[in-house]
Amino acid sequence: MSHTIKEKEKLLQRVRRVRGQVEAVERALEAEQECSEVLRLIAASRGAMNSLMAEVLEDHIRHHMVTPKSGRQIDPAAQQLIDVVRAYLK
Numbered sequence: 190m191s192h193t194i195k196e197k198e199k200l201l202q203r204v205r206r207v208r209g210q211v212e213a214v215e216r217a218l219e220a221e222q223e224c225s226e227v228l229r230l231i232a233a234s235r236g237a238m239n240s241l242m243a244e245v246l247e248d249h250i251r252h253h254m255v256t257p258k259s260g261r262q263i264d265p266a267a268q269q270l271i272d273v274v275r276a277y278l279k
Contacts, residue, residue: 192248203241210234239278246278247271 193200214230250271251263 192252193245196248200241200244203237203244207234207237207241210237243275243278246274250274
């Protein structure tokens with residue numbers, strides 16, 4: 190079973206959060222709000238999208254690339270990769 194199926198509800202919640210933030214950008218533009226407020230909303234949207242990307246990517250690394258079927262612990266190098274990806278997407 191794919192990790193996206195296992196984590197479906199959690200991922201859908203993140204997508205809904207992203208959608209809400211993008212809609213807030215749209216409302217701010219329609220209301221002709223100050224550019225600083227629009228930029229803040231765009232940054233929040235980007236952060237939410239990056240968090241979604243990091244979540245899916247981390248699960249992909251864990252479930253398809255490095256986690257052995259034997260149930261052993263994840264390799265330290267794989268954990269370092271996950272940490273780098275998360276830091277990059279912040």
